[in-house]
Amino acid sequence: MKTHRLATTEADFDARLAALTAWSEERDAEVATRVSEIIRAVRERGDEALVEYTNRFDRRNVQHASELVLGKEVLQAALARIPQAHREALEMAAERVREYHSRQRQESWQYHDEDGTLLGQQVTPLDRAGLYVPGGKAAYPSSVLMNALPAKVAGVGEVVLVSPAPDGVLNDTVLAAAAVAGVDRVITVGGAQAVAALAWGTDTVPAVDKIVGPGNIYVAEAKRQVFGKVGIDMIAGPSEILVVCDGKTDPDWIAMDLFSQAEHDEEAQAILVSPDADFLDQVAASMARLVPTLEREDIVRTSMANRGALILARDLDECMVLVNRLAPEHLELSMDDAEQWAKKVRHAGAIFLGRHTPEALGDYCAGPNHVLPTSATARFSSPLGVYDFQKRSSLIGCTPAGASRLASIASPLARSESLTAHARSAEYRILKAPEA
Template sequence: MKTTRLNANDADFRQRLTALTAWSEERDEEVAERVRGIVRDVARRGDAAVVEYTNRFDRRDATSMADLTVGREQLLAALARLPADQRRALEAAAERVTDYHQRQKQDSWSYRDADGTLLGQQVTALDRAGIYVPGGKAAYPSSVLMNALPARVAGVGEIVMVSPAPDGEVNDMVLAAAAIAGIDRVFTVGGAQAVAALAYGTDTVPGVDKIVGPGNIYVAEAKRQVFGKVGIDMIAGPSEILVVCDGKTDPDWIAMDLFSQAEHDEEAQSILVSPDGAFIERVAEAMERLAPSLEREHIIRTAIANRGAFIEVADMEQAFEVINLISPEHLELSMDDAEAWAPRVRHAGAIFLGRHTPEALGDYCAGPNHVLPTSATARFSSPLGVYDFQKRSSLIGCSPQGASELGKTASVLARAESLTAHARSAELRIKKE
């Protein structure tokens, strides 16, 4: 299978790796301008604009937002229609995702120092969160669970879901997942108009505090433009997987793991790192043999050819140097003693330990979130979690003695900054000798 081949000991390795993994942050100005117009129009005209754009882009014939609103009874009906195995799978995944995220929940805390001053943090959930779920030809019930359940665990007051339904086609599994996740309101609206509606609010769609969830280039650009009015999770790039293997795993397993991300789209990135050159060749043979059995073979071949790579390293020590250079979204450590090696990973969205932990399990049902930092942003960001739906307020409560002592320090610093009112405000609390 055609792909890039690199050796970590070549003189130009870093240069070639950088070129391979780079993902352009340049904005398409034509897209940005179109999105800007939609966002402004929705902010100004509300429901009427949302209906017009939805009819235009999704081939709908809605006359009002009522035609684009899915009631709770419809969600429950979709859940009831599901085949038993699909319902069990959704419920099992939801249970595991909920259990994992409950362990992330942060509580308020405080303490009193020696003079009785109270200091701490008050942790509260967002009032309202919006989740975007892609729709149309592809259905992503797993995205419903991964975005909504952390918000529910955090204690968000209301969860609003938007998901496009081109030609009026709504996927039952997506609606069923919304029922299981306890989503409060659902609208079959997508694109920039959906993001704008969530950010600014309309007569029908309530404005939210934060918007999370994946989408196409128009959704990503709309999230970029409304950030500041509302919070967002991230601007995500194409999906990525980096598999590090010591050469002892079945090559067919590794081939399919690499395909699992390549099948997302032509810009996805799948990279194998190994110190065993012969093993790399066996994986290449397995990929060529297995690709024709997959429905999305063309997408896979394009992704592997454009952005995939086989990287040979001298040893496992060097493999981990490569990991931290790439900072991948998904990292599989398909090797002996994976748990012992894992602390050497400084940058990765999710780390899959051992030969029996394919990334696909994390996408659906292992428990941790599948909304992960891409494009090397794992250097400074984390998976979506309960903490994304909680905010923290500092608590400061001075005793008379504490105010007097702190006031002396604050006065000196404030006057050094020529902020006299600050200084005098603090000085008024200083006890007279």
């Protein structure tokens, strides 16, 4: 099976690794123009444009936008239809995700300084959040849970789910997941037109404060273009996994862990780093033997050939240097004392500790969110969480004495910036000394 083989001792290692991990976010001008046209049409014509694009792109025959809205009874019916094992798995996963995220909820706080001035922070949830869920072949009920549940835990007033229904076909498991997660409204519209509707609102689709969830290139470009009007979670790149192994884990396990991300799409990236050359050979042999057993064999082969790698490092310390250089979306530390080694990690979306913690468990039911920063953005960003659906407002409340003291500080600073009104506004609050 074809994949890249690198060693940190090679003279051209840095250049080869940089080329392998480079990911261009260069925008397709034609896509950007088309998305801009769709957004403009939805802003100007609202539901009429939604119906037009839905019929054209999803091969439907919708007469009125109201036909795009699903009642909660439809979600409950889907929950009743899916196999009992799937329902139980959804409900157990939802409970774990809800429990984990409940610990992220931030609370308001305040205190008084020596002059009695009140200072603090008031935390409030968003009024409304929009969740985009792909339709058709790319149906991910797990993403419904991961995006909707943090919003519900945060106390968001309304969670609106949009998802296309090509040929009028709806995915029962996605609808069931929406029921389990407590989604408030489901609208069967997708693409850039759905993003535009969530950003500006139509008679049928309410305007939201933030849009989260994965989508194709048109959805990603639409999220980029509406950012500022609404918040977004991120512009995500292809899935990534970096596995660090000391050579003591079953090579079949490691091969399948790499495949678990490679099977997402041809641009996904799966990399193994180890100081054990023999182990790398064993994993390569396992990959060659196991890849024919996969339903997405062709995708995995392409992904591993284009962007996959087995890297030989000098030792585990050098492996950790590479971890922080690559800042991976998913990091598996398949090694002894994984928890201790994790303390050396500064940049990673999610860290999976030990040989018995495959990334796949995090995708579905471990509890932490699977919406993670990609393309080395873990250097400055974090997994989706409750905090993404909460806002913080500063609280300042002065007593007369407190205002006077603060004004004596603010006034000279304001005058140093030539902001006279600022200075005089503050100076009005300075207490005058009593006349003798």
